[in-house]
Amino acid sequence: MPRQRSREQRPKREGKRPKSLEFLQSIDAEQQVLAAVMREPECVDLVLDVITSPDVFSVGIHQTIWRAVLNLYDRQVPSDITTVAEELVKMQALDDVGGRVYLIELVGGSVTTANVVEHANIIVEKARLRKMAMELTAAVEEAVDGQLESSELVERVDNIVSGAVEERKVEVFSAGLLVADYIMELTSPQKQFGKEAYLETRIGALNGQITGLFKEDMTIIAGPPSMGKSSLALDIAVWNTMLGKSTLYFALDERLAAMKQRLLTSATGITNARLYQGRFTEAEIGAMTEAMGRYLQNDRTFLTSRTDMSVVDIRAVSRRHKRRYGLDAIIVDYVQLLRPHRDFERRDLEVAEQSRLLKALAKELEVAVIVVSQLNRDYSKLPFNPAKGLYGFPQPSQLRDSGALEQEANIILFTWNVLRAFMLHGFSQDTAEYRKEKNYFLDGVERAFIVVAKNKLGPPAVVECRWDPKRMVFYSVESSSGGGQGYDDDAPF
Incomplete structure (x- = not known):
């Protein structure tokens, strides 16, 4: 009968990637969005309605590529693969993102621009989850260290959750409709009777x-x-x-x-x-x-x-x-x-x-x-x-x-x-x-x-x-x- 190895002698199992990390990011959605705006630069307007900051990308090189796209957009230059690469050169960041090879891989993959808005929404949702996870973890750590009372912890958690729920896109209103709506409010029976x-x-x-x-x-x-x-x-x-x-x-x-x-x-x-x-x-x-x-x-x-x-x-x-x-x-x-x-x-x-x-x-x-x-x-x-x-x-x-x-x-x-x-x-x-x-x-x-x-x-x-x-x-x-x-x-x- 073979001798049983001690706990210290047993080989360590190769750990799987934590499911929590997979849940808090979507590499595929980020790649799809970046590829879409380089394949069809007109998509940038659609994406900007959803993605308001490069920080929503979970991968650093994707944040850098998106900054290059935004720089081109500000100068009204279409963001195709060539212009993005040149902008990254100006930013001294082309090598950092994997060079032209990675840009070609993005655009040359299985890319569809039809769902670019849905992919952008996925990126933003994952970013909100990451932010909540980090803030909640920090709050719990402070409570464990004795820096927060129970009531302060409750408030902190409530703030974090409520802030994530209440985040919304900026809405644009017509001045004419605003004035008309206000006049209706002022002259409504409910207003007149207090x-x-x-x-x-x-x-x-x-x-x-x-x-x-x-x-x-x-x-x-x-x-x-x-x-x-x-x-x-x-x-x-x-x-x-x-x-x-x-x-x-x-x-x-x-x-x-x-x-x-x-x-x-x-x-x-x-x-x-x-x-x-x-x-x-x-x-x-x-x-x-x-x-x-x-x-x-x-x-x-x-x-x-x-x-x-x-x-x-x-x-x-x-x-x-x-x-x-x-x-x-x-x-x-x-x-x-x-x-x-x-x-x-x-x-x-x-x-x-x-x-x-x-x-x-x-x-x-x-x-x-x-x-x-x-x-x-x-x-x-x-x-x-x-x-x-x-x-x-x-x-x-x-x-x-x-x-x-x-x-x-x-x-x-x-x-x-x-x-x-x-x-x-x-x-x-x-x-x-x-x-x-x-x-x-x-x-x-x-x-x-x-x-x-x-x-x-x-x-x-x-x-x-x-x-x-x-x-x-x-x-x-x-x-x-x-x-x-x-x-x-x-x-x-």
């Missing part, structure tokens, strides 16, 4: 000033504590359900239970105190039942109340949500509570990076991004004397932590409740000024303003409105009829 590609608020005068919250834009809603900035943001989400818009609301400052109360209060006018008591009148039960039906009927507002989210997390959740359900707006309440996805030397740099990423997210997902922000303490030092028309409205520079918020925003809105401003500025409830403001309305609503501090489509403005403390909702002056009844008949909530 159902175009933006969101509205409940306040008609405010809509008139800002013309809506557009997709790919970032809007900041800010204000002092307890002046309704979060209420305005949530109401924008709820109000737009009547327009068929879908909103994803990230409540970083509140538990889900608190959001339930906000939603129910805004729809019914039942105060938080009454909800906590848990004993309701028949009228209140009826109002809650009606509100439940309306919410279910217009169920396109989605909320999450995780408190430790970064912009990276928000991006991942938003992308998945849009793929599954569609998405028109993202609301982040509020930006100062976002967790940094990496270390920063200063807080203002951290917020600047977060605001930049949120603006980029609006453009990437083609949604409106609404960000709730705090103010720094400087706003309380502004002159306040309503009798003289001085209301102490905040300024964009008083956004907390970073001037980058002001720079990135397309629209900046400040909520301002006059009665609460008296308290903010230290007026006693026994003063004549406070009592006058308290009695300004006898129907339970309060005087308020929405300050349009920045507006990319118009000048700054101050919009007077009403604040319903029972419902925690702002609404139009013209809708005021007392007790929070200022709502359109066809409004969902």
